Amino acid sequence: MTLLDQVFCMLATSLCNHCLGRQFALLGYGLKNDARGEILRSLLALEAYDLLFSDPEKALSLLNRVVAEAHSCESLNDTSVDTQKVVELELTCYLCNGRFKAIPVLSSRVMEALKDYEFSTFLVGIELPFVVIEREDEFKGRCQVSHSESMKSHFSRVIGKQVAFATEKLVDHHTPDIVALVNPFVNSITLQVNSLYVAGRYRKLVRGIPQSRWLCSECHGAGCVKCDWVGKKYPESIEELIGIPVYRHANGREIAFHGAGREDIDTLMLGSGRPFVVEIKEPKKRFINLATIRNEINAFAEGKIEVGVLVFADKDVVRRIKKAEASKKIYNAIVEFARDVTAEELRRIEDVLCGSVIHQQTPLRVLQRRADLIREKHIYAAKLRRLSKRRAELKLHCQGGLYVKELISGDEGRTKPSLASIIDTEAKSIQLDVLGVID
Numbered sequence: 001m002t003l004l005d006q007v008f009c010m011l012a013t014s015l016c017n018h019c020l021g022r023q024f025a026l027l028g029y030g031l032k033n034d035a036r037g038e039i040l041r042s043l044l045a046l047e048a049y050d051l052l053f054s055d056p057e058k059a060l061s062l063l064n065r066v067v068a069e070a071h072s073c074e075s076l077n078d079t080s081v082d083t084q085k086v087v088e089l090e091l092t093c094y095l096c097n098g099r100f101k102a103i104p105v106l107s108s109r110v111m112e113a114l115k116d117y118e119f120s121t122f123l124v125g126i127e128l129p130f131v132v133i134e135r136e137d138e139f140k141g142r143c144q145v146s147h148s149e150s151m152k153s154h155f156s157r158v159i160g161k162q163v164a165f166a167t168e169k170l171v172d173h174h175t176p177d178i179v180a181l182v183n184p185f186v187n188s189i190t191l192q193v194n195s196l197y198v199a200g201r202y203r204k205l206v207r208g209i210p211q212s213r214w215l216c217s218e219c220h221g222a223g224c225v226k227c228d229w230v231g232k233k234y235p236e237s238i239e240e241l242i243g244i245p246v247y248r249h250a251n252g253r254e255i256a257f258h259g260a261g262r263e264d265i266d267t268l269m270l271g272s273g274r275p276f277v278v279e280i281k282e283p284k285k286r287f288i289n290l291a292t293i294r295n296e297i298n299a300f301a302e303g304k305i306e307v308g309v310l311v312f313a314d315k316d317v318v319r320r321i322k323k324a325e326a327s328k329k330i331y332n333a334i335v336e337f338a339r340d341v342t343a344e345e346l347r348r349i350e351d352v353l354c355g356s357v358i359h360q361q362t363p364l365r366v367l368q369r370r371a372d373l374i375r376e377k378h379i380y381a382a383k384l385r386r387l388s389k390r391r392a393e394l395k396l397h398c399q400g401g402l403y404v405k406e407l408i409s410g411d412e413g414r415t416k417p418s419l420a421s422i423i424d425t426e427a428k429s430i431q432l433d434v435l436g437v438i439d
């Protein structure tokens, strides 16, 4: 098929210039699809005139196609599209039902929807009715189309350009702040507002605060007698202490808190703190002042926790932080033994633990939340300092994810070796602090 044969084939159905030109969009640059369509139509007309004497019948059939369309195109060329017009035009183009003419209307509706949100980047996504996609596929097959731009791409590109121009924001195909989903055929616009991520490190300076919001086991958050109608087992959490000030500034819908691992409720988090990311879902504001928020968090937490410098982050940082659970940790624990222990026994524990690999089966106390399996965790260094006959301070440098309380007690033989098993007595942690999380 020559190019003109293709055009002739295509014009067997009525097409707008946008859709005609779009079928050849990959041939050369610098032309808009509708201009391309107009040229192709004129070419077909020239061909018809060329054949007027040698093959009048063919010439007439060519002209019929061109003229019929040219006529319908005339009415399409009005750019001041109002809804009434759009309805009329729906009869005109076999492929798009005249919807390309509604692009200015769709663009301004997208801008209207976006105006309540702060954003730097966006993307226009297009949803098409199945029947429209099928119709175009069948059409492409019939006319052997191989250089076309898809209808989705055309709508997305042109609306995106208009919105970018008017709002002075950037189109981003990978991680846009907001995706505007447009269905040009039913005139619907849906916004998908991507999360705002703020990263930092927290120190926990008092015991008794869980990392995440801990709902009441009785009412699961609804409020009942057992929880004094607050719905929670603990009145506050690190998630809330850090998340709420961020959430207020960003004016979002929901908070998600991602920590690089977690310490127990009764464990302090000291040193330079534990990395975290606060995710605010569907934020209205993104241009928030993190220095102000940091001060607010620290004031709001009244010395219970403390956050360092806050920075904007993204989904990748959350992924990295989840993996950081496997990073190195430094712990300080106070160990109590069931009997008097000698300095020699403490040295023996150090010798066994230093550079060893611990086989740790999921602790009984977390069995409900985590799969029951055996994890191997490295201990890089262990130092014991005798405090009294039965007490010692343990300084531990180990791989993240090791359960230290169980390393001390042995957890009924589920953690091997353990302080208890090495000197064959019972042992327990009576105070545990995280001194450092090393990336």
Ligand SMILES: [Zn+2]
Pocket (backbone or CB within 6 Å): 015, 016, 017, 018, 019, 020, 093, 094, 095, 096, 097, 098, 099, 100
């Ligand atoms: Zn069309």
Ligand SMILES: [Zn+2]
Pocket (backbone or CB within 6 Å): 216, 217, 218, 219, 220, 221, 222, 223, 224, 225, 226, 227, 228, 229, 231, 232
């Ligand atoms: Zn309750």
